Amino acid sequence: MSASTQPAVDGWFATDGSGQPYLIGAKCHHCGTYVFPPRANNCPNPGCDGDELAQVPLSRRGTLWSYTENRYAPPPPYPSPDPFEPFAVAAVELADEGLIVLGKVVEGTLAADLKVGMEMELTTMPLYVDDDGVERIVHAWRIAR
Protein backbone atom coordinates (compact mmCIF):
# COMPACT_ATOMS: atom_id res chain seq x y z
CA MET A 1 0.00 0.00 0.00
CA SER A 2 1.30 3.45 -0.85
CA ALA A 3 1.37 6.34 1.59
CA SER A 4 -1.73 7.76 -0.06
CA THR A 5 -3.77 4.61 0.56
CA GLN A 6 -4.50 3.39 4.07
CA PRO A 7 -7.09 1.08 5.63
CA ALA A 8 -10.13 2.89 7.01
CA VAL A 9 -9.83 0.68 10.10
CA ASP A 10 -6.46 -0.68 11.21
CA GLY A 11 -5.98 -4.40 11.68
CA TRP A 12 -9.00 -5.84 9.85
CA PHE A 13 -7.16 -6.95 6.74
CA ALA A 14 -3.66 -7.26 5.33
CA THR A 15 -2.08 -8.08 2.00
CA ASP A 16 -0.10 -11.22 1.23
CA GLY A 17 3.12 -11.47 -0.79
CA SER A 18 1.28 -11.50 -4.10
CA GLY A 19 -0.75 -8.42 -3.23
CA GLN A 20 -3.97 -10.27 -2.42
CA PRO A 21 -5.90 -8.94 0.56
CA TYR A 22 -7.04 -11.24 3.33
CA LEU A 23 -9.07 -10.65 6.47
CA ILE A 24 -7.49 -10.94 9.88
CA GLY A 25 -9.60 -12.82 12.38
CA ALA A 26 -8.99 -14.25 15.81
CA LYS A 27 -9.18 -17.87 16.91
CA CYS A 28 -9.72 -19.18 20.42
CA HIS A 29 -6.85 -21.32 21.75
CA HIS A 30 -9.32 -23.47 23.72
CA CYS A 31 -12.20 -24.30 21.38
CA GLY A 32 -11.07 -23.11 17.95
CA THR A 33 -13.93 -20.62 17.50
CA TYR A 34 -13.20 -17.83 15.04
CA VAL A 35 -14.25 -14.22 15.36
CA PHE A 36 -14.10 -11.18 13.09
CA PRO A 37 -13.19 -8.37 13.60
CA PRO A 38 -10.17 -9.74 15.51
CA ARG A 39 -9.83 -9.29 19.26
CA ALA A 40 -7.31 -10.56 21.79
CA ASN A 41 -9.62 -11.74 24.56
CA ASN A 42 -13.07 -13.03 25.39
CA CYS A 43 -13.99 -16.08 23.29
CA PRO A 44 -17.37 -15.54 21.56
CA ASN A 45 -18.41 -19.15 22.20
CA PRO A 46 -20.84 -19.02 25.16
CA GLY A 47 -19.83 -22.57 26.12
CA CYS A 48 -16.14 -21.72 26.38
CA ASP A 49 -14.33 -19.70 29.02
CA GLY A 50 -11.24 -19.19 26.82
CA ASP A 51 -9.80 -15.73 27.18
CA GLU A 52 -6.86 -15.86 24.79
CA LEU A 53 -7.39 -15.44 21.06
CA ALA A 54 -4.67 -15.62 18.40
CA GLN A 55 -4.71 -13.51 15.23
CA VAL A 56 -5.10 -15.67 12.15
CA PRO A 57 -5.57 -15.04 8.41
CA LEU A 58 -9.08 -15.96 7.23
CA SER A 59 -10.26 -17.56 3.98
CA ARG A 60 -10.34 -15.22 1.01
CA ARG A 61 -13.40 -16.99 -0.35
CA GLY A 62 -16.80 -17.97 0.85
CA THR A 63 -20.41 -18.39 -0.19
CA LEU A 64 -22.99 -15.65 -0.24
CA TRP A 65 -25.21 -16.18 2.79
CA SER A 66 -27.35 -13.06 2.59
CA TYR A 67 -27.28 -9.61 1.01
CA THR A 68 -29.09 -6.33 0.84
CA GLU A 69 -28.92 -3.15 -1.16
CA ASN A 70 -28.53 0.27 0.38
CA ARG A 71 -30.42 2.84 -1.64
CA TYR A 72 -30.10 5.79 0.74
CA ALA A 73 -27.10 7.80 1.83
CA PRO A 74 -26.16 7.24 5.47
CA PRO A 75 -26.71 10.23 7.78
CA PRO A 76 -23.72 12.34 8.87
CA PRO A 77 -21.09 11.80 10.21
CA TYR A 78 -20.80 8.68 8.00
CA PRO A 79 -18.85 9.46 4.86
CA SER A 80 -20.76 9.06 1.65
CA PRO A 81 -19.98 9.88 -1.95
CA ASP A 82 -21.86 12.78 -3.48
CA PRO A 83 -23.97 12.04 -5.46
CA PHE A 84 -24.88 8.91 -3.52
CA GLU A 85 -24.78 5.66 -5.48
CA PRO A 86 -26.71 2.62 -4.25
CA PHE A 87 -24.49 -0.24 -3.14
CA ALA A 88 -24.94 -3.83 -2.09
CA VAL A 89 -23.85 -5.28 1.25
CA ALA A 90 -23.05 -8.99 1.45
CA ALA A 91 -22.88 -11.45 4.33
CA VAL A 92 -20.44 -14.14 3.23
CA GLU A 93 -19.88 -17.44 5.00
CA LEU A 94 -16.15 -18.09 4.90
CA ALA A 95 -15.10 -21.34 3.25
CA ASP A 96 -12.91 -22.78 6.00
CA GLU A 97 -14.11 -21.06 9.17
CA GLY A 98 -17.88 -20.93 8.62
CA LEU A 99 -17.76 -17.41 10.01
CA ILE A 100 -20.10 -14.84 8.45
CA VAL A 101 -18.41 -11.58 7.47
CA LEU A 102 -20.31 -8.50 6.34
CA GLY A 103 -18.84 -6.21 3.74
CA LYS A 104 -19.71 -3.83 0.97
CA VAL A 105 -19.93 -5.30 -2.50
CA VAL A 106 -17.73 -3.72 -5.15
CA GLU A 107 -19.08 -0.93 -7.29
CA GLY A 108 -21.05 -2.16 -10.31
CA THR A 109 -22.50 -5.21 -8.54
CA LEU A 110 -25.96 -4.68 -7.08
CA ALA A 111 -28.55 -6.95 -5.46
CA ALA A 112 -29.96 -7.98 -8.85
CA ASP A 113 -26.56 -9.50 -9.71
CA LEU A 114 -26.35 -11.55 -6.51
CA LYS A 115 -27.76 -14.91 -5.54
CA VAL A 116 -27.51 -16.75 -2.21
CA GLY A 117 -24.96 -19.56 -2.47
CA MET A 118 -22.73 -17.77 -5.00
CA GLU A 119 -19.00 -17.97 -4.47
CA MET A 120 -17.56 -14.63 -3.37
CA GLU A 121 -13.99 -13.47 -2.91
CA LEU A 122 -12.34 -10.78 -0.87
CA THR A 123 -11.04 -7.58 -2.37
CA THR A 124 -10.69 -3.99 -1.20
CA MET A 125 -12.33 -0.76 -2.30
CA PRO A 126 -11.94 2.93 -1.51
CA LEU A 127 -14.37 4.17 1.14
CA TYR A 128 -13.53 7.86 1.26
CA VAL A 129 -10.67 10.35 1.02
CA ASP A 130 -9.78 11.87 4.36
CA ASP A 131 -8.84 15.47 5.16
CA ASP A 132 -5.15 14.74 4.42
CA GLY A 133 -5.96 13.45 0.95
CA VAL A 134 -5.36 9.84 1.97
CA GLU A 135 -7.64 7.33 0.29
CA ARG A 136 -9.13 5.11 2.99
CA ILE A 137 -9.90 1.58 1.88
CA VAL A 138 -12.08 -1.18 3.31
CA HIS A 139 -12.45 -4.88 2.67
CA ALA A 140 -15.18 -5.66 0.15
CA TRP A 141 -16.73 -8.66 -1.58
CA ARG A 142 -16.94 -9.41 -5.26
CA ILE A 143 -18.34 -12.32 -7.21
CA ALA A 144 -15.54 -14.89 -7.44
CA ARG A 145 -13.94 -15.29 -10.82
Ligand SMILES: [Zn+2]
Ligand atom coordinates in the same frame (compact mmCIF):
# COMPACT_ATOMS: atom_id res chain seq x y z
ZN1 LIG B 1 -13.23 -20.64 22.97
